[in-house]
Structure formats: C-alpha cells, structure tokens
Amino acid sequence: MTRRKSSREFKLEEVKLVTERGVTVAQAYRDFELAESALRQWMREATAAPTKAFPGNGQQRLELTEITALKKEVAKLKAERDIPKKGEPCTPLV
Numbered sequence: 001m002t003r004r005k006s007s008r009e010f011k012l013e014e015v016k017l018v019t020e021r022g023v024t025v026a027q028a029y030r031d032f033e034l035a036e037s038a039l040r041q042w043m044r045e046a047t048a049a050p051t052k053a054f055p056g057n058g059q060q061r062l063e064l065t066e067i068t069a070l071k072k073e074v075a076k077l078k079a080e081r082d083i084p085k086k087g088e089p090c091t092p093l094v
Contacts, residue, residue, distance in 0.1 A: 008054040014039060015046040 014032065017023045018039070029039045045053040 011042045011054050012046065015043050018043060019047075 014028060014034070017028050018025055025036065025039060025043075028034070029036045042054070
C-alpha cells in the first residue's frame, strides 16, 4: 500500500466532521479510506495546537527544528572533546 499525502485543508475538514458535525470516527475513516490511527492522530494534533497543526509538506515544527540543530551541535562538541590535544598523553584503550 502506498503512502498517501493529505493537504492541511483535508485534515482539518476530517477533524471537523468528527468534532463538530457528529460523524463517528469509524464512519469518517471508512468513508475516506483512511487509517483509523491517522485520523485519531490528526484529531490530537488539531486539539492540542489548532493554529500549529499540520505544518505541511514535511516541514518540521519550530521546536523540532531547534532540537535537531542542538543534537547536531552536541555531537560535534563531543567529538571535539574526545580528540586529544597536542602535547596531551594518549591513554591506551585496554
């Protein structure tokens, strides 16, 4: 089965069907051939942060982008820390 991409508008409309119009989750995912878990995830995202939900086209949320950048920086600093400096004795690995 191939992975389908849904637009932000489609996701919001599906969430509105369930939350505002009284359609059951089961009926909504059957009618639109969605995975139940996907629809429930969309509902969680929409209720947690309605304005930030579904950033679209694979764009990460600002918080996730910052975390990724910080993880890269930590890895770089650890590598620099582990390189022995000139004149320092190297400890043999045993």
